[in-house]
Amino acid sequence: MTFTTKNLERARTIVASYPRPKSAVLPLAHLAQDQDGWLSPEAMREIALMTGIEPAEVLGTCSFYTMFKRDPVGRLVVSVCTNVTCLVTGGPELLEHLVDRYSDDDEVFVEEVECLASCDGAPAMQVNYEFHDGLTTASAEDIIEAYKRGELVARGTSGGRLS
């Protein structure tokens, strides 16, 4: 991967906004992931060049953070919370259902995540980091299908409005 012309310009602005370029590692990794849907070794090399550090240092930082996908994942990242409020309101059951339902679907990547700060509407999930709460297994599936058809569009990750 390389940043598109538009994103390269964005990336330069981001680097310039910090007193030290290494601070831009996380924002540039987000930008790369928004563009490609995952954080590739090529992207990390490009980030290293732009921030003046070694690619291994970029990997060292990025591998700490669960949001960065260092292998290709489906176009839709579905994050289901099972933390202590969702635990007693159907979160684990929702996760199990969605994992089964989309196990053969390359477009949809279902993951278990920690508290999403949406506990008043538990159980909650995010699709490409857009919030959805008050879910049932059926309504969650409807939402994911709407993203698949392009009726719902997220801000971030590949194909999103930030890309």
Next chain:
Amino acid sequence: MSAVETRIITKRIRDRAEDSWTIDGALASGAYEGLKKAIAIGRDAIGQEQVKASGLRGRGGAGFPTATKWSFLPEASFPRYLVINADEGEPSTFKDRMLLEADPHQLIEGIVIAAYAIECNLAFIYLRGEFALGYERLVDAIAAAHAKGFLGSNILGSGFDLEIVVHRGAGAYICGEETALLESLEGERGMPRIRPPFPAIEGLYAKPTVVNNVETISTLPHIVLMGGDEYAKLGVNRSTGTRLFSLSGHVKRPGNYEVELGITFRDLLYSPELGGGIREDRAVKFFIPGGASSQWLIGSDEHLDAPLDMDYVQQTFGVMLGSGAVMVYDETVNPVLVAWRLAKFFAHESCGKCTPCREGTGWIEKVLFRIVNGHGRPQDLDMLFDVCESISPGVMNAPFTQTTICPLGPSAVSCVASLQKYFRDEVLAMCAGPALIPVSAS
């Protein structure tokens, strides 16, 4: 004192639900008036007069007095940085997310006031990475504030300059710990630093740095407008003002409620305008005040009638109001299952820097998992306690000590200490019998 909301920092959000996050909606409801007054009264009058008089304490969890934190900055040492901790990740806390998404201008106004008071020209908002909507709203709001002259150079003719950079995290609870946050902001793995030096002396880029929570900073415009003395009349004892409580679980009306400190847990859980009582009018079995890091309370009169007073609950019950999250569980819930899920959370989020936490949190999770799944042994609870003691010696008698650099390890033992205190018989019964609730490993 009445058990209804006292809306100060949530007033705009509730009154103008349709456009509270826009510059027009914000300006039409008094935004940036606090900033104008702050510039008029001058920087010295803000921190060491108004904020100090207000008794404002940090709303992120630790409850440290804000004016005192600012006063630790060494004199005449520049540049200084202001970092807003918007990495809300404490389980069941969702107040900062609302403040960020629904009223970004209130936060920006607070940032300008704080930065003006401590003489800082570059501020950062460390935003939880998953908050995509919050990011968009903040970036838009910063641009709008720039256009109106509330940010940038020579703000409102004061000669004071400020830029704000929004920095997205990427899914690490530990980055809510202030020194881990600073590491992350420098482009490193989010691992806490040993203190001293404290961030006020050597923080971001080894420069003097103040780290404040979103809710703390969002309160500043109102303190300046009301006057610190007036603000301090709200609340109880050293817990002044209002706080935003994130109420979740088995209450009829889960949500964020801004209440005056000093009302009781019973008020919060049962008042018709607040929690509204427990679903199907069941009894409260236990509740977790202050987020996952706090020890628990149970549905006894003694606990329910305790006031929301940071010092009182700490000294009396060894629990904290922490991040303002209150999770409520009715009598159908198995406390061991909740403890296991919390242990799993802390095991996952331990950064791995300190051995007692890295190893201990994993063992707590594994042993609780086997108890939940019916393979517990009678000696398991005592063994768990042994592990907890190695992370947090004296854990039953808060404030306890810690063998780790940051408070994540000690937070992870709270659930075990709570089982020991209130549910020992239940745990022992589970260790003797078959699995009560099937749980899938993941």
